[in-house]
Amino acid sequence: MIISKKFILGLALAGAGLTLQAQHRPAPKAAAKASAKAAADPALKASLTRGAAVYKNVCITCHQADGGGLPPINPPLIKTQYVLGDKARLAHIVLAGLAEPIEIDGEDYKQPMPAQAHLSDQQIADVLTYVRNSFGNKASAVQVAEVKAVRATLK
């Protein structure tokens, strides 16, 4: 019964927010855990903040607020080589999507990832920098030029 009530409440809220647009999502908790390095690097800090906004607007449904994904459908973004490894490969996944199943820690993730080429190079660099430095991850920032180079190979 509790769920029923929540459901009705949710619908009432949904009705009230009919004209609202995508930008009003609450920030995921992981955003607060930006790496300590960011404090000393204003450009990195700004990129992480913008990246968190992209994440909650585009990625959060499948990859979840904690970056853990949903076994065995949507893969986790936590400490995998897909995220921490080759930046060009990572940018390629965002730009072109991923149709092939992948295996992470013995689990097969099959649901295809749709291409997100509608995002700008800046947005992709920001969100990948955010993902590579959230959920317990720590890796170098992704630069706009790196995304741009990958996008050029797709045209």
Add this chain to the structure above:
Amino acid sequence: MRSTYSRLLLGTAALAGSALLYASQTNVRVAPDPDNAGLKLPAGFGALKVAETGGKARHLAITPQGVIYVKLNKVKDGKGILTLHSQPNGKATVTGGFGDYGGTGMYVKSGYLYASSDHDVYRYKLDERGEIVDPTKGELLVRGLKVGSQHESKSIVLDNDNNLYVNVGAYANACQEQDRTRGSKGLPNCPILDSAGGIWQFKSSQLNQRYAQGTRYATGLRNVVGLDWNPQDNQLFVMQHGRDQLHDNWPALYTDAQSANLPAECMYALSKGANAGWPYTYYDPTKKEVMQGPEYGGDGKTPAKGDYLKPAAAYPAHMAPNGLLFYTGTMFPAKYRNGAFIAFHGSWNRAPEPQAGYMVAFQPFKDGKPSGQWEVFADNFSGSAAKTASGRADHRPCGLAQGPDGSLYVSDDSKGTIYRIVYTAKK
């Protein structure tokens, strides 16, 4: 020496004792776990963890003699089906396994165990004790079913006229030109529907059937995992997994909150030729109306163009109904008889709103139709309210089965726990 000998004696006595207990099951009471297996249940009910299989336990089936068969989604130690035997206190032991394929479907009917992989359906002859006659001799009933990289499971059920019903899930969210892609339009005359997105009917005893030997019994069903034959009105009932990502793909038309609560997860009562409207439509539970999908010109406000089957009952969005069981036992109080239990696997598509589900619901029925409000029956599979909200549930209910004594069994495909719910109070 002496102590070794007495230990040996004791051990032998214990063995003999358990063998005796095995033989006289009727005299021993099934004992719920002290914490009711961590579940929250209505007054008078108790629960126990029957077994920890350690596999992805999808659907399960129980023979009239009480042998439990569990279908694993992924082969474990070379086995895709586990055999479990119960002790008198209700706990069960995995005593064997067979079938070198993963899958979901598991059903017992008229002396056969039916099982499905994501491509095929098999059956195995059962003997008078409910044991598989020859585990190496699965008969291939249906082969070559369509499978993509989502909604792969082939759920199965039989009617009373030797027909086998198989779900073939649509390998897409909403039949877009580009699946799950923002703003991508729906394909006209969705080509997926020719071989998926519906229920196919086959003969339950004919070997090597393919699509050509089957009938597309019902169409316009995105993905059905929970299904059962309603013995009261002799009709197939199915639970549909409703579409995802209304907001992600159509942010100008749906807010996050709307997307978290649309569309309803629907129960359908199917007759031959039924069309439930996927991918052209979805069901809005507040408007109580079938709506035109945004991929096909809808805007969240426009009712469906065309005449589609209306749901028999509707449940909160994205909770993923994976098991459906019409309860015919006499162990539970009278209100449960001929009603439906629904195992909700739990949501992921509500993010960033809190997740929901991870419970078994009860839907009252009257004269073979849903009657009255559904209720949560068994809750807290997740382990806590916080784990439900985050979606990081400890256990996820998937399959349902009724034991010969009227107990309700629930399988969990996250950790592989098998639960048994019993009524312990006096009626």
